[in-house]
Amino acid sequence: MNIEKFDSRFEILPIKEIIDENPTTKTFVFEYPLGGKPGQFIMMWIPGVDEKPMSVAFDDGKEFWVTVCKVGPASEALHLMKVGDLVGVRGPLGTHYNWGNGDHLALVAGGYGAAPMYFVAREAVKRGCKVEFFIGARSKDLLLYVDKISKLEGVNLHISTNDGSEGRQGFVTVLLDEVLAEGNCDVVFTCGPEVMMKAVGEVADKHNVASYMSMEKYMKCGIGVCGQCAVDDTGELVCKQGPVMDWKYLKKLPEMGKYHRDAQGTKHYF
Amino acid sequence: MANLSVTFCGVTFENPTVLASGILGVTASSLKNVVRNGAGGVTTKSIWLEEHPGHKNPTMIGTEHFFLNAVGLSDGGIKKAKEETFPEYLADKPAPIIGNVIAKSLSDFEKIVAEMDACGPDIIEVNISCPNVDDKYGKPFSCSVGGASDVTRIVRSATKKPLIIKLTPNVPNIAEIAEACAKEGADGFCLINTVAGMVIDTKLRMPVLTNKSGGVSGPAIKPVAVKATYDVFKATGLPIIGTGGIMTGEDAIEIMMAGARLVGMGTMVYYRDVAGFAEVVKEMDIWCEKNGVKNLEEIIGVAVKK
Structure with missing residues (x-):
C-alpha cells in the first residue's frame, strides 16, 4: 500500500x-x-x-x-x-460544482448561501456561461453580495424577500419556477437552508433540469473519520461525498429536508 | 481463497476486520455502510448513560505517520442507542455488532453494561482506557490492577454476554492488568486504546487540540499494539481484538501472529477511506494464498509460540 x-x-x-x-x-x-x-x-x-x-x-x-x-x-x-x-x-x-463552458446556469441562494454561489457565478461567466442568479432572504437587510453579483457581466439577478422589502415578495422558488419554465437553463445549483434546497430540487424536477446542492450537516472532523455527518440511510459522509451532492441521490434520503443531527448525534427535526 | 472467517467468544465473523470504536459510529446507517464496505463486524462509539457533549474542536489532526484525537467521547447516550442505533442496525443485521460502553464510576459501569445488554449486541466492550477524559475523572481505570479488577468484577455481574475489556497501552505492564481482568471473568480484550500524545502548533505556540492532549493512533503506534497484543496473549491466552495502526492486510496478519483473533481498524479510514476495509481483507487473502495458509486460525498467536 x-x-x-x-x-x-x-x-x-x-x-x-x-x-x-x-x-x-x-x-x-x-x-x-x-x-x-x-x-x-x-x-x-x-x-x-x-x-x-x-x-x-x-x-x-x-x-x-x-x-x-x-x-x-x-x-x-x-x-x-x-x-x-x-x-x-x-x-x-470536499466536492465542488461542475459545469461546461457556455452552459446556462440557474444559481439559487438562500441567506448566506449567496457567498459560495457568487464564487460559482464569477468562475462560470469567465467560461462563457450565462447565469440566472436567484437570491432570497427574509428581508432586504439580510440580502448578501447583491452589489458584487450585480457587477458580474452575463448574470441576471432575481431577488425575493419574505417580507417584500426588496424584489418579489415570497419564496425564491416561485421566481425559479417562472424562469425554468422558459426552458433555457441547463442545470440548477443551490446553497441555503435544507428545506429551501429540497423545494428547489422539486422545482428543477418539474422542469426536468438536473440540480446539485451544497449540503450542510453537523461536521466535527471534516476529514471523513468521525462519522458525525453521515446521512440516513446510506451512511455516506457529507464531508467526503459532499458537500456538493446530486439531488437525484439526495431526494432518496429519508432525512432530506426533514432532520439533522447535533454534536451528540441526536436527531432534530426542521 | 483462504477461509478468513473467525470465531470470537462464540460469535462468527466472516472476516477478522472490525470497525474500532469512535470512528464512523454515530448512526446505524453509518455502521451498515462500513459493513457494506467490507468490515467483518462493527463497534459502536463509546456509549454513556446520558448524552455526552465531548470536547470542542480542534479534535483531530493527522500526518502521514500518526493521527491524534481528543473527541472526548461525544455521544447521544444509551437512550439513543436503545431506541435508534440498535433497532435500526439489528433490523437487517449485516454483521456482528460490539456494543462499547463507558462510565465515570463503578456503579455507572454496572448500570451501563446492564442497559447495553438489553440493546442486543453480540459482544460488550468496556472502555476503561480512554486517555481523553482523565482530566475530569481521574486516571482511567485500566491504569491500575485494582481499578481494572474492580470494573471487571462489577460489569461481569451485569451481563452474561461475551464481555471484553478495552485496555490502555499507557501502563508499564499491560499483561498484569489483563491478568487481573481475566481473573474477574473477562472473556477477552480489545487493545490498544490510543497512546497519550500532544501536538503543538509552533506558529501559535499552543497545543492544537482544544483538550491540549489526545490519543495517538495510526501507523506510528502499530509496534506498540503488536507488543501489547503479544504480551496479553502470552499472559492470558484469551481472545483479543488487536487494534492500533493497522493499515494493510499484512499489518492485520502481523497482529494476528501476535495473538489477535480479530483486527480493529479506525484510523485506517483516514488513510484509505472506508473502502479500505474490503481492500485489507483482499490483501489478507492474497497473503494467505502466497503463504499457503488455508485458514486464519493457523496464524493466530503463532509468533508467541516461537
Whole structure:
C-alpha cells in the first residue's frame, strides 16, 4: 500500500482584510494560495475557541475569502477578530460544482448561501456561461453580495424577500419556477437552508433540469473519520461525498429536508 | 481463497476486520455502510448513560505517520442507542455488532453494561482506557490492577454476554492488568486504546487540540499494539481484538501472529477511506494464498509460540 503524504495540520494565516456585508455577516480575506473550487469548504480554527467548516466564497489562487454570519460562539469570536489576527485553516475539502463552458446556469441562494454561489457565478461567466442568479432572504437587510453579483457581466439577478422589502415578495422558488419554465437553463445549483434546497430540487424536477446542492450537516472532523455527518440511510459522509451532492441521490434520503443531527448525534427535526 | 472467517467468544465473523470504536459510529446507517464496505463486524462509539457533549474542536489532526484525537467521547447516550442505533442496525443485521460502553464510576459501569445488554449486541466492550477524559475523572481505570479488577468484577455481574475489556497501552505492564481482568471473568480484550500524545502548533505556540492532549493512533503506534497484543496473549491466552495502526492486510496478519483473533481498524479510514476495509481483507487473502495458509486460525498467536 502506498500511504501518500497525508497532512491535515493547520496552515496558520493572518486575516488580511475584513469586509462588513450586513449587520450580522462579514467577509474575511486571506492571502494564501488555497486552490479552492466553488462549493468546497475549509475547516477554520479560531484558536482557543473552536474549529468550524466554512464554505469558500472566492479563491483566485492568490487570496481566498470566507463569508461568515454570526450564528454561534465560534462565528461571534471570529467577528471580534481584527486584521492581522491569526486563524488556522485546513482545506480545501470536499466536492465542488461542475459545469461546461457556455452552459446556462440557474444559481439559487438562500441567506448566506449567496457567498459560495457568487464564487460559482464569477468562475462560470469567465467560461462563457450565462447565469440566472436567484437570491432570497427574509428581508432586504439580510440580502448578501447583491452589489458584487450585480457587477458580474452575463448574470441576471432575481431577488425575493419574505417580507417584500426588496424584489418579489415570497419564496425564491416561485421566481425559479417562472424562469425554468422558459426552458433555457441547463442545470440548477443551490446553497441555503435544507428545506429551501429540497423545494428547489422539486422545482428543477418539474422542469426536468438536473440540480446539485451544497449540503450542510453537523461536521466535527471534516476529514471523513468521525462519522458525525453521515446521512440516513446510506451512511455516506457529507464531508467526503459532499458537500456538493446530486439531488437525484439526495431526494432518496429519508432525512432530506426533514432532520439533522447535533454534536451528540441526536436527531432534530426542521 | 483462504477461509478468513473467525470465531470470537462464540460469535462468527466472516472476516477478522472490525470497525474500532469512535470512528464512523454515530448512526446505524453509518455502521451498515462500513459493513457494506467490507468490515467483518462493527463497534459502536463509546456509549454513556446520558448524552455526552465531548470536547470542542480542534479534535483531530493527522500526518502521514500518526493521527491524534481528543473527541472526548461525544455521544447521544444509551437512550439513543436503545431506541435508534440498535433497532435500526439489528433490523437487517449485516454483521456482528460490539456494543462499547463507558462510565465515570463503578456503579455507572454496572448500570451501563446492564442497559447495553438489553440493546442486543453480540459482544460488550468496556472502555476503561480512554486517555481523553482523565482530566475530569481521574486516571482511567485500566491504569491500575485494582481499578481494572474492580470494573471487571462489577460489569461481569451485569451481563452474561461475551464481555471484553478495552485496555490502555499507557501502563508499564499491560499483561498484569489483563491478568487481573481475566481473573474477574473477562472473556477477552480489545487493545490498544490510543497512546497519550500532544501536538503543538509552533506558529501559535499552543497545543492544537482544544483538550491540549489526545490519543495517538495510526501507523506510528502499530509496534506498540503488536507488543501489547503479544504480551496479553502470552499472559492470558484469551481472545483479543488487536487494534492500533493497522493499515494493510499484512499489518492485520502481523497482529494476528501476535495473538489477535480479530483486527480493529479506525484510523485506517483516514488513510484509505472506508473502502479500505474490503481492500485489507483482499490483501489478507492474497497473503494467505502466497503463504499457503488455508485458514486464519493457523496464524493466530503463532509468533508467541516461537
